[in-house]
Amino acid sequence: MVETSFQAELPPSLTFSPIALADLPTFGPRLGQIALHRQDGSAHLEISTPNLMTATSHGVIPHLSRDHVNVTKAIRWVHVPFESFLSHTPPIPTLQPGPHPIHRFLGYDPSQHIVSMSARDPFDGRDMPANGKDFISVYCIRGVRKITPNMWNSYTSACNPDVVTALSDTPFTPPPHSQKRITKSIEKSSAWLTDILQAQSQQVLAQGVSEHQCPDISVPNVRNVLVHMAGSVTIQARQAFANSLLEKLDNRDAEQLAPLRTLDDGVAGYVFDLMPLRAALSAKMISTSEILPGLERGAMSVIAPNAQQQHDTPELSDLIQASLKHLPVTKPRLVNSANSPHEMLRLIRDVGIDMIDAHWAQSAADIGVALDFYFPTLNGSPTAIQKCVGPRVRPNGKADLGHNLYDIRYARDHSRLAANYRDALSSQALTGNSSTPASLICPCPTCSPTIGAPAYLHHSTVDHYSFAADSSPAQPSNFQPPFTRSYIHHLLHTHEMSAHSLLVMHNISVLDAFMAGIRTVLEGPTGVEEFHKHVEDFVNCFDEDQVVFDEAKVDWAGVGRARGKGSSSREEIKQALGTAVAL
Amino acid sequence: MEFEILARCHTTNARVCHMKLPHGVTMLPTFIPVATQAAIKGLSAQQVEALGVSLILNSTYHLNLRPGTEILKEAGGAHRFQGWRHNLITDGGGFSLVSLNKSARVTEEGVLFASPSTGEPIMLTPEESMAIQHAIGSDIMTQLDDVVHTLSVGPRVSEAMWRTVRWLDRCIEHHQKSEKRESQSLFAIVHGGVDPHLRDQCLDEMIKRKDRVAGYAIGGLSSGEKGRTLIKQCADKLPADRPRYCTGVGFPEDLLVCVALGIDMADCVFPTRTARFGVALTFHGPLNIRLKKHAKDFCPIDESCPCPTCASGTSRAMLHHIVTVETAGAHALTQHNIVFQARLMGGARGAIMNGIFPTYLKKFFAEYYGQAGYPEWCVNALNSVGVDLLEGKPDAKVVPGDGAQWEYSDTA
Numbered sequence: 002m003v004e005t006s007f008q009a010e011l012p013p014s015l016t017f018s019p020i021a022l023a024d025l026p027t028f029g030p031r032l033g034q035i036a037l038h039r040q041d042g043s044a045h046l047e048i049s050t051p052n053l054m055t056a057t058s059h060g061v062i063p064h065l066s067r068d069h070v071n072v073t074k075a076i077r078w079v080h081v082p083f084e085s086f087l088s089h090t091p092p093i094p095t096l097q098p099g100p101h102p103i104h105r106f107l108g109y110d111p112s113q114h115i116v117s118m119s120a121r122d123p124f125d126g127r128d129m130p131a132n133g134k135d136f137i138s139v140y141c142i143r144g145v146r147k148i149t150p151n152m153w154n155s156y157t158s159a160c161n162p163d164v165v166t167a168l169s170d171t172p173f174t175p176p177p178h179s180q181k182r183i184t185k186s187i188e189k190s191s192a193w194l195t196d197i198l199q200a201q202s203q204q205v206l207a208q209g210v211s212e213h214q215c216p217d218i219s220v221p222n223v224r225n226v227l228v229h230m231a232g233s234v235t236i237q238a239r240q241a242f243a244n245s246l247l248e249k250l251d252n253r254d255a256e257q258l259a260p261l262r263t264l265d266d267g268v269a270g271y272v273f274d275l276m277p278l279r280a281a282l283s284a285k286m287i288s289t290s291e292i293l294p295g296l297e298r299g300a301m302s303v304i305a306p307n308a309q310q311q312h313d314t315p316e317l318s319d320l321i322q323a324s325l326k327h328l329p330v331t332k333p334r335l336v337n338s339a340n341s342p343h344e345m346l347r348l349i350r351d352v353g354i355d356m357i358d359a360h361w362a363q364s365a366a367d368i369g370v371a372l373d374f375y376f377p378t379l380n381g382s383p384t385a386i387q388k389c390v391g392p393r394v395r396p397n398g399k400a401d402l403g404h405n406l407y408d409i410r411y412a413r414d415h416s417r418l419a420a421n422y423r424d425a426l427s428s429q430a431l432t433g434n435s436s437t438p439a440s441l442i443c444p445c446p447t448c449s450p451t452i453g454a455p456a457y458l459h460h461s462t463v464d465h466y467s468f469a470a471d472s473s474p475a476q477p478s479n480f481q482p483p484f485t486r487s488y489i490h491h492l493l494h495t496h497e498m499s500a501h502s503l504l505v506m507h508n509i510s511v512l513d514a515f516m517a518g519i520r521t522v523l524e525g526p527t528g529v530e531e532f533h534k535h536v537e538d539f540v541n542c543f544d545e546d547q548v549v550f551d552e553a554k555v556d557w558a559g560v561g562r563a564r565g566k567g568s569s570s571r572e573e574i575k576q577a578l579g580t581a582v583a584l
Numbered sequence: 585m586e587f588e589i590l591a592r593c594h595t596t597n598a599r600v601c602h603m604k605l606p607h608g609v610t611m612l613p614t615f616i617p618v619a620t621q622a623a624i625k626g627l628s629a630q631q632v633e634a635l636g637v638s639l640i641l642n643s644t645y646h647l648n649l650r651p652g653t654e655i656l657k658e659a660g661g662a663h664r665f666q667g668w669r670h671n672l673i674t675d676g677g678g679f680s681l682v683s684l685n686k687s688a689r690v691t692e693e694g695v696l697f698a699s700p701s702t703g704e705p706i707m708l709t710p711e712e713s714m715a716i717q718h719a720i721g722s723d724i725m726t727q728l729d730d731v732v733h734t735l736s737v738g739p740r741v742s743e744a745m746w747r748t749v750r751w752l753d754r755c756i757e758h759h760q761k762s763e764k765r766e767s768q769s770l771f772a773i774v775h776g777g778v779d780p781h782l783r784d785q786c787l788d789e790m791i792k793r794k795d796r797v798a799g800y801a802i803g804g805l806s807s808g809e810k811g812r813t814l815i816k817q818c819a820d821k822l823p824a825d826r827p828r829y830c831t832g833v834g835f836p837e838d839l840l841v842c843v844a845l846g847i848d849m850a851d852c853v854f855p856t857r858t859a860r861f862g863v864a865l866t867f868h869g870p871l872n873i874r875l876k877k878h879a880k881d882f883c884p885i886d887e888s889c890p891c892p893t894c895a896s897g898t899s900r901a902m903l904h905h906i907v908t909v910e911t912a913g914a915h916a917l918t919q920h921n922i923v924f925q926a927r928l929m930g931g932a933r934g935a936i937m938n939g940i941f942p943t944y945l946k947k948f949f950a951e952y953y954g955q956a957g958y959p960e961w962c963v964n965a966l967n968s969v970g971v972d973l974l975e976g977k978p979d980a981k982v983v984p985g986d987g988a989q990w991e992y993s994d995t996a
Contacts, residue, residue, distance in 0.1 A: 059906050066915040068631060068892045086905070089879060093901050097882060106882075108896055142909065412651065415659050450630045450667065458636035458890050458923060460930020462937060463590065466602055466609040467638040467670075481630065481667060487658075488665055491622065491651045498626035498911045 014038045015164060015225035015269045017050075017333040017355070025330045028322055030532050031353045032523050035333055037115050037163055041100065044112035046077070050333065050355035051345075052516050054078040054117070055509060056124065056363055059085045060094075060107045063363060064501040067108045072446050073506045075513030078115045080337075080358060081107065082122035083156060084139035087146040095159035103160040117164035117227070118157060119272075120148055121171075123337035124360050126276040129173035132189075137168060150193045154200035157224060164269065168193040169229035171277050176284035183238045190231040191245045191264065197226055198267040199257050225269035227335065230324040234281040234316075239323040247327060270333035273321050273354075275340075282316055312545060314347040321352050342374060342402065342515055343545040346536045349519060362512040365403060366504035368557040369493045370550060371486070372403040372511040373419040375441075376518035377535035378542045391420035392549070399544035403511075404486065406504075407556030411490040417448050417483035418507050422514065424483035425449030440517060445510035447503040450481040494560060585724075585769040585798045587827055593941040596969040597819060597846030600936045603827055605723035606767050607663065607671045610639045612827060613843045613932055615834070615925040616673060616851035620646050622666040624922070625856050626915040629667035635891065635923050636930070638670040641851045644716050644726075645680035645708075649700065653719035661721030673851070674722035676755075676773065677713050678729040679803070679831070690730050692747065710754040718764045724829075726801055727755040729773040734804055734811075741777035748775045749789045756796045769798030771829060774818050778810050787821045799827040802847075806832030809961040812841060816968055819846035836865065836928055836952065840945055841965045843932050855925050859917035862907040865924040867951050871900070873917065878904040891923035892916075942971045949973050957981030 019025050020032040033050040055062055055076045062070055062079065070076055081103065086092035097106040103118065104111045121139055129145065130138045136147040150168050157165045170189035172178050178186075201224055228246065232239030246265040250258055261267045325334065335356040339345045348354040362372055373392050392401035404411065404418070417424045422443035431437060443449060457468040484503050492500035522532045586604035593599065601612040617624055617632070620643040624632050632640065642662055651665070659665040663672060681688045681695050688697040694709030713728035728751050730744040752772050759770050772790045776782030790800065802818045805811035815830060822828050827848045833839060834852020842850055855865060862874040864885045871878070871885065881900040885893065893903075893916040906913035928948075935944035945966060949958060960982050963973050974980050 059910050060902075061906055061910050061912040064626075064911050064915075066627075066631070066892065066912055066919060067896045067898065068634070068919075069628075093880060093905060096880060097899075097901075105897065106899065106902055108898055108902070413655055413658060446628065446630070450628065452630055452633065452669070457634060458926070460636050460926045461611065461933035463600060463602075463611050463933055464636060464930065467611055468633075468636065481669075482664070484628070484667055485659070485665075487651065487655060488622070488667075491655075491665075495621040495646075495650055497621050497623045498914065499623040499628060501911065502626060502915070503628060 014040055017270065017331065019331060026353070027326065027330055028351060029353050030349050030519075030523055030529055031355070032520060032528075033333070033355055035115075035355070039111070039163070043101070046113075046115055048077050048115070048356075049520055051349050051519050052077070052356055053359045053362075053509070053512050054080045054335070054337075054356050056358050056360040057081050057107075058122075062505070064366065064498065064505045066502070069446060069502060069506060070108070071110065071113065072451075073509060074444060075510045076114065078117065078356065079107075079109055080117045080119070080123075081162065082125075083118050083120055083160075084122060084146070084148075085141050087139060087148065088141040088143045091159075092156055095156050097160075101161060103162045106160075115164065116162045117166065118160060118162040119166035119229075120153055120168055123272075123274040123358070124276055126280050127173065128175055131174050132170050132172065134189075137170060138173070150196040153193075154197055157197075158200065158204060162224070164225045164227060165197070166227045166229055166272055167197045169231055171229065171231065171274065172233070173277065176281045178233060178281065180235070180238075183233050183235055186233065187231050187238055187242045187245065190229070191242065194226070194228050194246075194264055194268070195254060195258070198261065198264065199254075201226065201267070202258055202261075226267060227270045227272045228264075228268050229272045229274060230321070232320075232324065234278060234285060234320060236320070236323045239320060240326065243324045243326070243328055265328065268332065270335055270355075271325065271328065272335045272337065273324070275317060275336060275338040278317060278320060279313065279338075282313060312341075312343065314344045314351070317344075318348065318351040321348070321354075325352065341545055341547060342376070342512075342543070343540055345515075346376070346519070346539060350533065350536050357516075359509050359512050362508040363505055365550065365553075366501050366508045368550065368553040369405060369407045369489075369500065369504070370403045370508075370553045371406055371418040371489065371504055372508045373421050374400075374402045374511065374515065374543050375421040376515045376539055377522050377531075378538045389416040389420040390414065395544050395546075395548060397544065397546075400542060401549040402543055402547065403508075403549060405549050405553035405556065406486055406489045406500075407493050407553055407560065408490075411486040414486040414490075416486060417443075418486060418489070418504075419443055419448065419511060422448065422511070424480075426480040426482055429480060440514065440521070443507065443510055443514070445506045447507040448483045448510075450484070452479045452481055493557075496560065587799075587825060589824065591937045591939075593844075593936050594939055595942045596844040596945075596966075596971060597816075598843045598932065598936050598941050599846065599848070600933050601827065601848055603848075605671045605769065607669060607723050608638060610671050611933055612848040613929055614639060614849050615839060615855075615929045616641050616849055617856060617922050617925070618643075618851055618853045619666070619668075620853070621650070622647060622662055624918065625860065626911060626918055629669070631892075631919070632668075632922070633670055635919060636926050637922060639673060639849070640668065640670070641673045641675065642666075642720060642722065643680055644674045644677040644713060644720065645684070647674075647720055648677070648716045653716055656719045656721075661719070663721055671723045672721070673724040673829075674717050674720055674726060675831070676726040676728040677708055677716070678731045678773075681708060682731045690744075690747070692750075694728070695730075710751040711758040714755050714758040714762070714770075718762055718768065721764075722768060724769050724771055724799065725759070726771045727752045727773055729775060729803055731775075731804065732777065734778075734806070736777055737779070741779060742782055745775045745777070745782050745786050748773060749786065752790065752793065752797075756793065760796065770796075771799045771801045771827075772797045773801040773803040773831070774822075775803050777804060778814060780814065780817055783814055783817055784821070787818060791821070791823060794823055794826065797826070799829060801829040801831055803831050805830065806852075812845070812961060812965045813968070815842060815847065816845045816965070822846075834925070836925070837949070837959065837962055839925070839928060840932060840948060841962055843929070844941070844945060844966055844969050844971065855921035856918050859921045860908075860914045862913075862917065863921075864903070864917050865921050867924075867928075867948065868954065869952055869956070873900060873903045873907045875904075885920055886924075889920065889923060889927070891920045893920040945971055946973060946975075950977075955981075957983040960984045 018034045035048045037046040094106040101111045136149045170186045231242045333355040337358045428437040588602045591600045685697045710728040717725040730747040732744045776786040830847045830850045833850040834854035864871045878900040935941040
């Protein structure tokens with residue numbers, strides 16, 4: 002009796018509250034709040050949705066040191082693919098002592114960051130060896146490894162992330178995949194979800210007992226399980242998988258999973274990885290002899306976002322809708338690897354996605370692109386403010402989503418990164434009517450750097466002579482001038498790593514402002530209607546072909562290949578010929 | 585520049601000085617991290633100052649090639665360009681030219697070299713070096729010098745030394761005529777190779793020009809045991825009321841010996857470069873984080889270290905996982921190593937202020953070399969200023985050569 006009451010008292014600690022629940026449509030843009038209440042009493046975190054998740058590589062946000070992670074306020078939810086840790090057995094983070102092991106090991110602050118974990122990197126679309134009957138193939142620095150549901154349960158239990166994605170049998174063998182393969186995938190994914198829910202319920206049971214016996218020990222967090230929606234690009238298969246979540250559990254499972262009545266009862270949210278869907282869609286197209294450009298398979302494009310000219314959101318939306326059609330609308334929907342803000346907007350509009358990963362914005366920083374866009378666009382045109390040149394407008398009349406800072410045009414451009422956002426220092430100088438709303442200030446440490454955060458280190462008793470005046474913690478008045486386009490242009494061409502650190506913080510922050518803009522529109526009295534209009538405006542205003550990314554990739558590869566002998570010579574020739582950007 | 589000696593070591597030639605420059609006060613002795621291309625590798629200016637660093641070095645040669653003086657002037661100087669609010673020092677360009685550009689040829693006019701971009705011949709004259717450093721706006725500028733290989737002997741060394749003196753005059757003249765003569769300070773560079781007589785002559789000439797020189801760099805002695813006795817010779821002779829800057833010194837043991845010999849500042853890429861190769865500096869010797877033995881070690885590099893890496897609890901195991909794989913691994917070790925050097929020198933300042941510098945030296949060497957044995961040259965160099973590292977340690981091991989203890993890779 003005691004045990005049942007404990008289970009009843011331990012609700013999933015990740016909750017999602019859609020706003021205007023009463024008439025929440027199955028599909029359509031929506032606002033919500035994700036709240037994480039950890040059972041051990043550590044800080045409660047809240048995230049307004051739609052919002053973004055920050056992607057990691059080897060557990061770290063690429064290019065960011067821990068102090069930079071902590072001062073980039075847009076970083077609230079960090080997603081950690083676990084496969085890179087499988088180079089050791091057991092994986093090192095599972096050995097980390099203390100509470101919140103995965104936070105602690107990777108340096109995320111439990112009071113600031115929600116950490117989620119999946120076995121695979123959702124952005125890794127490389128061909129992989131086939132998954133087996135009771136394992137999936139994963140990739141680490143030492144090669145391919147196998148991970149079984151049992152291993153996954155024990156790793157996630159040891160690491161104690163806030164959110165876990167159940168193991169999913171997603172084929173990464175070359176598509177197309179047979180119907181039989183897809184059927185297997187559905188069955189295994191659903192069985193593995195059962196496994197992790199069982200493991201969790203046993204853990205809860207054990208906790209309940211131990212807590213009862215020894216109330217002082219810190220109770221590990223109950224894991225929140227997300228499920229990746231299987232079924233590949235077959236509508237029926239996706240529906241079948243969704244239905245399997247809703248089926249009443251058979252007797253044996255019901256007993257083990259009590260009080261859950263269905264698998265879905267134990268699921269905290271639904272995940273959609275677009276990368277394998279795109280691969281399968283593209284294979285489908287090829288099989289009907291319609292070859293799509295730009296879709297490279299077999300190479301993990303970690304650095305360069307896929308310059309993919311076809312906008313496949315409608316197909317993707319249909320597939321996602323097929324999964325969600327009969328599932329409760331009250332659970333969060335997460336998408337990985339959206340490849341443009343346009344696609345993000347469509348997914349939010351057509352499906353009602355709540356969380357989207359920032360991989361696209363982060364990888365833009367890898368190739369030297371500083372994002373510069375805003376939602377909602379005002380009067381259908383970029384809202385350039387102050388004497389700061391906005392993104393290039395292409396012959397199709399649409400503006401770039403950012404600036405390729407490799408481009409020689411930025412060598413003498415001493416303005417801040419984004420024309421669409423002011424920096425904190427210059428906006429401080431403005432008062433009254435010309436003052437800038439907070440939403441139009443880029444708060445990132447690149448555009449609005451602050452000094453003295455958190456405090457200067459002193460190394461001797463006489464160091465106060467050097468740092469006397471401002472050794473106090475950061476004050477708003479301590480804003481410094483923004484880092485400039487010309488400086489980052491210089492850093493990119495000299496191969497300095499600082500370029501990417503500065504760009505990553507900025508790009509995540511711009512995507513965060515974009516999400517905030519979406520929420521602001523949706524909050525209006527006729528929010529949904531307005532939102533549809535603004536999405537059209539945005540699509541008309543900003544270039545979805547992302548030509549600027551292609552150009553940046555060429556420049557990025559150029560500097561990478563030829564830095565050193567003759568690199569600047571080639572550039573000067575290009576400059577002289579006026580072809581610095583043209584291919 | 586305002587320069588004031590706050591304290592002297594009662595035994596060695598070490599001293600604590602207050603050096604006031606247009607961008608604030610830098611307390612000496614100090615180590616100068618190197619930001620060759622206007623960035624400490626991977627960090628932002630705000631991150632660097634948060635480490636308690638108040639003086640960094642930019643490369644005149646590199647910034648002249650990129651972004652170039654026009655862009656620097658437009659941006660308002662290198663400080664504004666890189667967002668750095670504290671003091672900045674630039675080298676004269678001679679060393680980088682000769683070490684990086686194989687085609688460089690020295691004439692009386694200046695250094696002739698092929699532009700790395702166009703291959704065209706370019707002449708870097710002393711006047712041009714001053715003009716570039718004026719565009720950069722560094723608080724401390726360094727004269728263009730005629731650099732010969734460290735261990736060179738023969739007439740070329742003497743020629744280079746005398747030419748460096750003549751170039752100093754041209755630098756002084758150009759600088760004195762410029763409107764920047766008040767805001768930027770010029771340092772001379774003492775040369776003369778490893779020949780004590782030449783060094784002496786060079787010192788005499790440069791000290792003659794003391795009224796128009798804000799400080800003295802000592803060039804060409806960054807390595808080799810013989811260098812250390814010459815550093816002492818230079819430091820002994822240089823005027824006490826001018827800062828003394830030893831170029832290219834960055835190993836911890838080297839830094840402390842230099843401080844004991846009377847050196848006030850030194851720069852080197854060592855701590856930041858070694859960080860990128862996965863080495864963390866500690867008071868118990870360098871750690872090669874790539875070694876397997878760190879894979880399951882959940883302790884930080886140094887429990888007592890206040891750097892952002894150690895203070896946030898980054899474990900050796902975590903660093904092992906990402907170092908040389910993710911740039912963030914390099915950033916973490918770079919922050920740590922810069923703080924290590926700053927603690928080392930801060931510790932020296934504190935010890936000198938408190939009159940316990942000889943004890944500080946003994947403690948450092950005992951911990952840093954532990955069982956491995958004291959490098960003989962350190963023992964000798966410190967003996968020359970009255971500190972006997974072996975005092976009361978009859979069993980101490982002394983090893984010839986550099987004696988630095990490096991952890992080599994096992995299978996990493």
